[in-house]
Amino acid sequence: MGDATGANDPVVEAVFDAVAGIAPEIRDALPGRRVESGTENPSGETVLAGDMYADELLADALTAIDGVGAFVSEERPEATDAGEGYSVAIDPLDGSSNLRSNNTMGTVIGVYDAPLPAPGRDLVAAGYTLYGPITTMVVADESGVREEVVERDPNATGEDGPEGASRSVVDEDLTLPDEPTVYGFGGRIPDWPDAFLEYAREVESELKLRYGGSMVGDVNQVVTYGGVFAYPTLVDDPEGKLRLSFEGNPIAYVIERMGGASSDGSGSILDIEPDGLHDRVPLYVGNEALIDRLEAALDDE
Numbered sequence: 001m002g003d004a005t006g007a008n009d010p011v012v013e014a015v016f017d018a019v020a021g022i023a024p025e026i027r028d029a030l031p032g033r034r035v036e037s038g039t040e041n042p043s044g045e046t047v048l049a050g051d052m053y054a055d056e057l058l059a060d061a062l063t064a065i066d067g068v069g070a071f072v073s074e075e076r077p078e079a080t081d082a083g084e085g086y087s088v089a090i091d092p093l094d095g096s097s098n099l100r101s102n103n104t105m106g107t108v109i110g111v112y113d114a115p116l117p118a119p120g121r122d123l124v125a126a127g128y129t130l131y132g133p134i135t136t137m138v139v140a141d142e143s144g145v146r147e148e149v150v151e152r153d154p155n156a157t158g159e160d161g162p163e164g165a166s167r168s169v170v171d172e173d174l175t176l177p178d179e180p181t182v183y184g185f186g187g188r189i190p191d192w193p194d195a196f197l198e199y200a201r202e203v204e205s206e207l208k209l210r211y212g213g214s215m216v217g218d219v220n221q222v223v224t225y226g227g228v229f230a231y232p233t234l235v236d237d238p239e240g241k242l243r244l245s246f247e248g249n250p251i252a253y254v255i256e257r258m259g260g261a262s263s264d265g266s267g268s269i270l271d272i273e274p275d276g277l278h279d280r281v282p283l284y285v286g287n288e289a290l291i292d293r294l295e296a297a298l299d300d301e
């Protein structure tokens with residue numbers, strides 16, 4: 001195990017190196033993998049060939065790291081044992097329904113110092129890559145949050161695992177802008193509970209809509225411009241859509257380390273004690289004042 005903070009932890013570094021090293025391969029593979037794979041994941045979603053490919057590349061690279069004890073993926077029912085060490089939880093291709101329309105997607109990473117399922121308080125590091133016009137990676141640990149640009153390393157041989165990529169830090173201390181600017185809320189308006197709808201009406205009169213249908217892409221708008229992202233509780237699905245271990249916790253960890261707040265409607269996402277690996281959670285993240293208002297609005301229900 002590492003130093004349990006994630007900062008300067010060689011295992012955490014190796015995990016993000018591996019994810020960055022695979023990013024160019026995932027990108028290159030996408031054009032031919034926009035089709036359905038013919039299977040469903042444990043959450044009942046259609047798996048695309050791109051999801052499966054990314055999952056397999058990441059599983060191979062991450063389970064080979066000394067100090068990674070388990071690989072857990074949104075696409076796999078159970079954890080894959082890898083020896084002693086951290087549990088790495090991955091959403092291999094978040095927002096992959098954007099593959100058909102050729103919009104942003106990403107890979108979400110959570111490094112937990114505990115067997116899963118475990119609360120987000122056990123995260124030692126978390127982050128995501130974004131396959132936008134540029135491949136970027138946001139990495140958060142106890143020391144803070146940074147943004148890197150990831151590019152294929154032309155000198156990498158690929159003999160020892162992932163092809164290899166260079167990582168250049170472009171912002172070494174990402175913090176949430178004080179003045180919120182954007183919002184993005186998932187789900188259909190008729191499925192939103194009245195209290196959330198009322199909150200949304202207020203927010204949309206104050207901020208600009210930025211919504212693309214991929215959690216990492218939409219959260220990255222908030223990371224960049226300040227504001228609030230939500231995939232709320234729904235009338236018929238009180239737990240919302242997103243998965244706690246693979247999506248909610250890593251994103252909450254990043255936003256909280258940037259000085260923002262996360263909530264499931266009543267408290268920090270990171271405090272939730274999960275029952276199962278594929279538990280879902282309503283997710284609200286962003287500037288603290290907006291999350292406080294959200295909690296007050298839902299409390300009035």
Ligand code: F6P
Pocket residue numbers: 094095096097186187188213214215216231241242
């Ligand atoms: O991983 C689930 C996901 O693709 C998220 O990235 C995104 O926020 C959400 O689903 C969008 O779902 P829908 O289009 O069904 O509302």
Ligand code: MN
Pocket residue numbers: 091093094095215247
């Ligand atoms: Mn996802």
